[in-house]
Amino acid sequence: MWTLRDKYAIAGIGTTKYSANSRTTVLNLALEACGAAAADAGIAVEEIDGVVSYHFGDSVPSIAVATGLGLPAARYAVEFSSGGNAANLIVQTAAAAIEAGLARNVLCFRAMNGRSGLRLGGSRDLNSRGITQYTAPFGWITYPQAMAMWCRRHMIKYGTTSEQLGAVAVACRRNAALNPRAMMREPITLADHQSSRMIVEPFRLLDICLESDGACAVLVTPAERARDLRRKPVYIRGAAYGGGPNQGDDLFDAIRWPEHAHNYAKYIAADLWASAGVGPQDMDVAEIYDCFTYSVLMQLEGFGFCKEGEGGAFVEDGNIDRGRKIPVNTHGGLLSEAYIHGLNHVIEAVEQLRGDAGSRQVAGAELALTTAGAMTCGSALVLRN
Amino acid sequence: MGAKPMPVPDADSRRFWEGCREHRLQIERCADCKTARFPPAALCPHCRSSRSEWVAASGRGTVFSWIVVRHPVPKDMYAGEVPYVVALVELEEGVRMPTNIVGCAPDAIRAGMPVEVVFDDVSADITLPRFRPQVPS
Ligand SMILES: [Zn+2]
Numbered sequence: 001m002w003t004l005r006d007k008y009a010i011a012g013i014g015t016t017k018y019s020a021n022s023r024t025t026v027l028n029l030a031l032e033a034c035g036a037a038a039a040d041a042g043i044a045v046e047e048i049d050g051v052v053s054y055h056f057g058d059s060v061p062s063i064a065v066a067t068g069l070g071l072p073a074a075r076y077a078v079e080f081s082s083g084g085n086a087a088n089l090i091v092q093t094a095a096a097a098i099e100a101g102l103a104r105n106v107l108c109f110r111a112m113n114g115r116s117g118l119r120l121g122g123s124r125d126l127n128s129r130g131i132t133q134y135t136a137p138f139g140w141i142t143y144p145q146a147m148a149m150w151c152r153r154h155m156i157k158y159g160t161t162s163e164q165l166g167a168v169a170v171a172c173r174r175n176a177a178l179n180p181r182a183m184m185r186e187p188i189t190l191a192d193h194q195s196s197r198m199i200v201e202p203f204r205l206l207d208i209c210l211e212s213d214g215a216c217a218v219l220v221t222p223a224e225r226a227r228d229l230r231r232k233p234v235y236i237r238g239a240a241y242g243g244g245p246n247q248g249d250d251l252f253d254a255i256r257w258p259e260h261a262h263n264y265a266k267y268i269a270a271d272l273w274a275s276a277g278v279g280p281q282d283m284d285v286a287e288i289y290d291c292f293t294y295s296v297l298m299q300l301e302g303f304g305f306c307k308e309g310e311g312g313a314f315v316e317d318g319n320i321d322r323g324r325k326i327p328v329n330t331h332g333g334l335l336s337e338a339y340i341h342g343l344n345h346v347i348e349a350v351e352q353l354r355g356d357a358g359s360r361q362v363a364g365a366e367l368a369l370t371t372a373g374a375m376t377c378g379s380a381l382v383l384r385n
Numbered sequence: 386m387g388a389k390p391m392p393v394p395d396a397d398s399r400r401f402w403e404g405c406r407e408h409r410l411q412i413e414r415c416a417d418c419k420t421a422r423f424p425p426a427a428l429c430p431h432c433r434s435s436r437s438e439w440v441a442a443s444g445r446g447t448v449f450s451w452i453v454v455r456h457p458v459p460k461d462m463y464a465g466e467v468p469y470v471v472a473l474v475e476l477e478e479g480v481r482m483p484t485n486i487v488g489c490a491p492d493a494i495r496a497g498m499p500v501e502v503v504f505d506d507v508s509a510d511i512t513l514p515r516f517r518p519q520v521p522s
Contacts, residue, residue, distance in 0.1 A: 126459070128390040133398060134424050136390035137513055138485050139454060139463055140471040148452040149473060156450065156496040201453035201491070246430075255424065255473070255481055260450060 002239040002275035008095035009226035009233035010383070012041025012219035013350050018183050018338035021116040022213035027060045030111035031068045033215035038069075041219045042230030043105060045069055048219070050076035050103030052094050054086035054341075058118040059111050076103035083120075083251045084289055084334075085264070087342030087372035088379035092239040094220035104221070110343040111215035119211055131249035144208055144292070146252050147374060148200045151294035153260035155202060157309065162202060164312035165293040166193035168328075169206045169335055171320050172290060176332025178360035183210055184336045207293040209334035216343040218350065234350045237367070237384045238276025240268040243377035257376055261309075263295065264378035265302025265371065272303070276382035280304040283382075284365040285352050286326050287345035290333040295374035296320075300328075303369065303380070327362050342372040346381070353385040387461040391511050397425045400439055405512040408504040410442040412478050423480035444502035445519060446476040453491040474500055474516050488517035 014036025016022070016029050030053075038045050048071055051062035059079075066074035076097045080086045087110065094106035114120060120143065128136045140146070154160045170190055176182035188206065196205040226233035243264035246256035254260060273279050280303055288299050297311030305326055306314040314320070320328035331337045331348035338344055349368035351357045371380040394402040401424075404411035414421040415429035416436035428435055451472035457463030470486040472494070486494055487503065500516040507513050 126390045127393065129393045129395065131424065132390070133392035133394070135483050137392050137507075137511075138471050138483055138515075139389070139466060139469055140452075140483055141390070142458045145452060145454060145458075145471065149450050149471070152452060153450040197456070198453075199456040201455065249424075255483060260473075 001271050002092065004095055004099055004236070005275065005277065006235045006237055006384070007223055008098060008220055009223045009235045010091070010218045010350050011221045011226040011229045011233055012037040012039070012043065012231060013347050014040055014217045015181065015344070015347055016215045018181060018212050018214040018340065020183070020213065022113055026058070026111050026113050026117065027064055027068060029113070029213070029215035030060055030065050030109050033111060033217035034065055034069060034107045034109050037107060037217040037219045040231060041221070043219065043221070046072055048105045048107055049073055050094060050097055050106030052076070052078055052090045052106060052108045053110060054080040054082040054090055055110070055112070056081070056083060056120055058114070058120065065107070065109065076106060084291060084342040085251065085373035085378040087289070087346065088239065088370055088381045089241045089372070091218065091220060091236065091346065091381060092241060092379065095236055098220065098222060106220045107217055108220060108343070109215060109217040110341050112341065113213045114339055115211040115213050117213070131253045134255065135252065143252070144203055145200050146254070147292050147294065148203050150254070150260040150263065150375065151202050151292065154294060154297065157261040158312065160297065160312035162204070163190060163194065164297070164316045165207050166190045167315040168290065168293040168296045168320070169193050171315070172329045172333040172335040175322070175330050175360060176336035179331050179337055182332040182337040183212060184332070203292060209291045210336070210339045212338040212340060214338055214340050216340045216347050218343070218346055232354050232385060234353045235384050236381060237278070238272050238382035239380070240272035240275060241379040242268050247376040251375065254376055263298045263302060263375055264373050265299040268378065268380060269303045272380050272382065278367060278382060282367050283326055283369045284367050285330050285349065285362050286328050286369040287330070287349050287371070288328050289342050289345065289372045289374055289378065290329060290335050291374050293335065296328065299371050303371070322362065330357065330360050330362060345370045345372070349383050353383055387459060389462045391508060397427060401425050402511065405504060405514050406510070408512065410444045410502050410514055411439045412442045412476065412480060413437050413439055421478045421480050423482055440478070443477045446474040446500055446516070448486065448494060448496055448498045448500060449473040449475045449481055450496070451486060451494050470494060472516070485515040486517065487515050
């Protein structure tokens with residue numbers, strides 16, 4: 001379990017513009033976001049000696065960012081071959097590396113040309129070797145197709161409806177309308193969701209996240225150092241990563257997962273809340289990984305915002321809306337802000353906790369949950385100001 | 386039109402695909418603790434034994450979950466196939482297997498629906514085990 005409660009902080013954040021075509025390289029996006037995070041913290045780039053990232057072969061190595069920024073000595077420049085499940089894991093790992101003396105100040109980034117370059121949602125390994133030989137030959141190939149199987153299971157077990165999924169899409173878009181960074185700001189209604197094209201049942205087009213070009217970066221540093229820097233520190237209060245048994249041979253594979261009506265959240269929630277010493281009822285905002293609408297339901301249940309199986313009714317009753325029980329994805333999420341693979345959720349949580357979120361600010365926000373992952377494994381943070 | 390993905394048998398899976406080629410559905414199980422496993426693997430994840438045996442499956446199971454693909458990806462491979470159904474079928478032997486449900490309108494599929502294997506010789510070397518609604522005997 002995470003034992004570093006409040007010992008480390010996010011001292012700076014940086015983003016690029018989010019777009020459908022950046023017209024530049026992924027490396028340039030990464031350098032822009034990382035440079036912005038360092039400048040935001042007010043820390044000299046020379047003091048940064050760690051860089052952590054995650055990607056699916058669609059980004060640049062951490063050493064490329066260390067080289068591009070001219071770090072004199074990158075002691076901890078590493079990356080995970082991973083999906084969005086690692087978006088909070090990299091922040092945990094940065095703090096753990098500093099604790100172990102491997103680095104002093106660590107940049108965490110995710111950079112991608114996810115629309116104009118390699119599109120993660122549209123294709124996958126077609127070579128049918130290894131675990132893929134049991135899936136791709138049956139036309140089970142893309143991530144929307146993978147996760148639709150989970151969503152269906154939730155519908156089978158609990159009677160969850162497409163309209164309930166739609167409530168998530170509508171709530172995210174309503175928040176995105178307040179967010180100048182969001183790619184999709186035009187409000188949508190439940191009727192728009194219901195009339196959107198069926199892609200892979202039970203998913204309609206508006207159940208599926210955006211594809212984006214862009215980058216996010218956060219700077220992790222010891223709490224006492226953060227207090228001397230330019231911005232109000234956001235402390236890493238709690239953290240957890242993992243999943244249940246049979247996490248599979250790769251991120252797509254869930255053949256042996258015991259019950260697809262639940263995901264990783266159910267398995268890491270106890271560690272997360274114990275590490276933070278608070279619970280779901282204490283959260284002021286929750287930035288929940290929403291690659292698809294259904295994943296929000298399973299995480300609301302898994303992290304204890306509602307009972308198992310009640311996620312559909314919970315969102316339908318408006319509990320995730322601003323001013324209600326738990327405002328979710330105050331930036332619009334992956335569904336409507338941008339798909340920066342979950343690190344944009346951390347950026348939003350930091351802005352909320354700094355009180356910098358402008359017209360989308362949740363008044364007095366002191367504690368935020370960020371989550372990352374939709375299937376067998378994932379990560380989460382509790383952040384505080 | 387691109388060639389659809391075809392299984393590439395390996396040391397663990399060769400026996401499974403050879404069985405399919407002969408229109409026999411076989412499942413690997415641990416020779417020590419008798420736990421069935423799918424996909425085939427060198428080690429029993431239950432007791433870590435490396436001794437295994439292959440047993441003839443009944444070919445019957447039930448639909449655990451399913452999707453209906455309406456939008457073809459990659460388009461050049463699947464434009465002529467949609468809508469098609471991918472399911473996780475729970476076999477009587479206690480393992481789940483990804484497959485297609487055929488011989489059934491997508492809207493008629495239900496959770497728990499009894500299905501049985503039907504072999505589709507898709508190439509000279511490869512036969513895919515798909516499933517159709519069980520025909521009462
Ligand atoms: Zn065994």
